[in-house]
Amino acid sequence: MLGTGIIKGMVETARNFVGSYHDPERLTTVQYPEERLAPKENGRSFPFLVFDGNDQQAGLRCVACQICEKECPPQCIYINKSKDKKPDYVGKLQFYPATFDIDISVCMSCQICVEVCPFEAIKMDQVFELSTSDRFGKLLLHKPQLAKPNEYFHQLHPTDANEVDARLGEEKRKAEAKAAAAAAAAAAKLAAPKPAPDEPTKAT
Amino acid sequence: MNVAFILIAGLTLGSAIAAMSLRNLVHCALCTVITFAGLAAMYLQLNAQFVGFAQILVYVGAVAILILFAVLLTRNSENQPNTLLASPSWIIGILVAISVSGTIIYAVVKSTRLAQTLPPAPEATVQKIGEQLMTNYVLPLEIVALLLTAAMIGAVIIAMRDKNEKEDSGSKMITGNARERVSQPSTIHHPSSSQKTTR
């Protein structure tokens, strides 16, 4: 009969009308400034640089290898390598970025820089309230703005951060053990009444 | 003569003159609408509610739209050449108009009816009109109704024929276009084992 389909549809909309008053499953709107969704652990917005410890200059993991700069699909990372070197987390002397800029007006949040980074130095942030009235100056983030402590990384991506810390800790432990072993060997060599080798002990 | 009458009469006359003299046909048609509305107001002033409302319903609501449609459906209706105001046909027209109206005015003035006193205005409620139409004037009403029905059926038939022709030509064009694109139906995968569900 004519009209039954429309009546069925109207019953359906009435169900949703009434349901939206008592059923949170239906009224899924999150009223943004007052309410917020819990951030997802994998969530990503723009990259940031991780540093260990308290000093962002000293603890910065980035060694300015420029792989991310090359792999970045929209080419929004700009790195200048430093002239001098500083020790990294295992104490090895490495370059560091003199400047590290990310143009987040170009960045497309693809996370490829994170994937290709061999030093776990760049990770994805989850902030999204970055609107500004100056699209050239304020959207070009510099190293001081990009560097965030490792604790922040733990807060955002706990699983990933724990894994990374475990791995880095392992490496550091190994390096220390190696260094200790080397030092011990050197000490043993020095202690032994044998002719000392000509070349000095290599610092690792 | 009260103020309202003068206003309404002025509006009616003015819009009627505008309807005749404006260049844009749609403007003319819209002025005619104002004339119709003015006439309706005049009827209402004479306490002829039914006639007044019928005037609006029929003339403003229907006839005016008909005129507008007719104006629009006529091709190049609005690109009239600017004719001179005082062309020979104008002069002849004015002469004819003067002679006709003069004759009518003469006849009216000379007629004996004017000398009689006006009868009291009839009490014409809608109910009375209805009763009259259904009793005394039922035959004319039926004849008019029949005539209008015949006209409507005729219009429907004319419109239907036109539509069919159009549809024919349209569908031909589509199949023609489709055929151009179709070369050879290649072999296609047929449903090997088919199941059916009713939707």
Add this chain to the structure above:
Amino acid sequence: MQSLDQIFVTGKQWLLAFLPEALQPVGSILLVIAAIFGVFATLFAVTTILERKILGRIQNRFGPNRVGPFGFFQPAADGIKMLTKEDIVPRDADKIIHFLAPLALIIPVALALSVLPYGRNMVPVEFDAGLLFFFAVGASTELSVFMAGWSSRNKYSLVGAMRGIAQMISYEVPLVLSTVTVIMIVGSLSLVKIVEAQSGFLFGFLPSWHVFTPWGFAGFFLFMIAATAESNRSPFDLPEAESEIIAGYLTEYSGFKYALFFMGEYWGMFAISGLSVTLFLGGWNAPFPFLQFIPSYIWFFTKLVLIIFTFIWLRGTVPRLRLDQLMSFAWKFLLPLALTNIVVAAIWFFSRALQFPGALGLRWIFCAAILAVSYVWLGRGVAQAQRAKRVYQYAE
């Protein structure tokens, strides 16, 4: 209770007593005009926010809830926005007609609102032929649609205007024919008399509204469908079909002129809903005897709001018709059904003479059967779309 019911009538007389004798008629007219504009402008504002909220809830959203408590000051914000927006008139537009079109909508609609009986003794202008007046002024709104569409000099506007006029003229026929039944039964064109004919209660508790008779129910059904089309509401919103012709004849309107059009359309909806309340839903009569203490105007506006809610609900549910389907629906379904309904009303009227016990039930069943059969039969004709149910095959 009586005083509360008549508070506006007595209030008006009290106010008029301050004026000198000679100015009292003019004062009365001005008061009535102010009342109509005030009440319906408020109702318009309330309806816009309610419509958006109800549609929002139907669609599982909140709707506007930022301005004021629950977003109820949204209409004020919208009004300020509309007033301060730039009024753009296209260069090629016919400027005079473009300007006059919204007025040509507002004035007839306001006139139509002035003949509705809003409560006991509360008719702004009482005409003997009030119903005829309503349709007469209602018919002239088509002109405004034409003027807006033609003067904008825009292709979408023109198509929208053509659609609008075709639709409004077509649906005027079933609209008027469905009210003929009421005129036949009541025997008057006066809206007050029609409302009074629906007062009283059947068996002491059933309201004797027209909608509770077979012809009245069918008439109400037809009237509401035609009214939806007349007021360009979904699913008959073809003249403004956004997904097809942008905004139809309103495409080139902005700012206050657009607001006027918008208001005119809502007022038209109020007017036609008010008429349906008057004709079929008992006007200002209370539904049950024990509820008669509630003032009459409250009943009128309650019913009006309920009808508007139905309009909104329908709008939230159905897609839009196509123009040819719209026309065939009017001429092949509504018109024959309305004519059948007139016959049924005549049968109902003349079978009043039957006085044996159970006569009412017999009349009821007979009239309802005629209408139901013709509904199903005509419906089958118009819903050719319900051809064979489609069966879909699956390939493994």
Add this chain to the structure above:
Amino acid sequence: MAIETTFQPKATLGRTAPGNYTLLPKTPAGAIGGIDGTVLEVAMGPHHPSTHGVFRMDVSLDGETVVKLKPVFGYLHRNHEKIAENTTYLGSVPYTDRLDYLCSMTNNWAYALSVERLAGLQVPERAEYIRVITAELTRLVNHCSLIGFLMQDMGAMGTPLMYAFREREKILDLFESLSGSRMMCNYMRFGGCRCELPSGWIEQAKKVVTSFPEFLDHFEALLSENEILLARTQGVGVLSKELAINASITGPMLRASGVNYDIRKVDKYGIYDRFSFRVPLGEHGDVFDRYMMRVLEMRESLKLLEQALAQIPSGPIIDPKAKLRGFRQKPGEAYARIEGPKGELGFYLISDGSPNPYRYRVRPPSLINLTILEDMCLGQTIADAVIILGSVDIVLGEVDR
């Protein structure tokens, strides 16, 4: 020498407005045409509300009947293929997200598949299952939002669209917790997937999948029997079997015309041969059949998802041989295609040994399905043209690339 920058208006063109540009001559009153028997030419788009983005249809109307229709696209052209030829193999993956931005997972898969074919990589079992699950979820997202958009084109005030989006949100939540982004997932890599499923993801996905049929039932109660919808869609925009094949239409649109062609069945790419699912076929090839194809395909996808979610094994998610950084291929070419929600989505790659593909070409189902628009619209009204366009299911990001 100073360059003359002011534009000199031509006096013949018409009035000169203040400022240095020329106005076109005023439209003579009544010159719009269209009602007095002449053909009305309307440019629907590029900013028309229902062209699904920036797309233009140059329509000639006789009254309201379409007598000529010319689709004009390219407004969203952004050099996708050329960019990909200058980007590393890895760097193109996020760009494929932006092709058909409603179905980034399937785009990723098609691209990953073609690179895998080029490099001869093996995808681990678990990754294949994840791919099937995400692809079928994408199909649900695409089809239910498409139906919503179609109803919007039909004038349904967005109610079906909102219901569709309500359910889509649940799937997008899944995508977000998996890949970090709701729409631009960038999840698949050649040789597997980017990251392991988060804990509890499978359970959450199972919950979404089990609650989806109920939503579909209600959705269909709202739509499938609605008389207005039936009247609007049945017999409108008919596409014949032969024309569909000759115009190389693919996807639900082809199957609505009654052709049994589903690449999941034909190619059996991935692990689709392990699941039992059916391919719905239409008969009339009109808008209603296209609508029903999508509804029925969603139901089949749900069956597929149930099987995949129940069977998913544990194991690695990426081929250990796959190298992301500095990926380079020996010269060669490869074409891989999948059954995307919109049709056959294929990527063709030629490698010359450099880190970038020498040639990169997308076979976009949206574009190829759109080419047949005029043949479906001729003789229909302008209101039909809008819903026929809606039923084709285009995303302008993919059409223009």
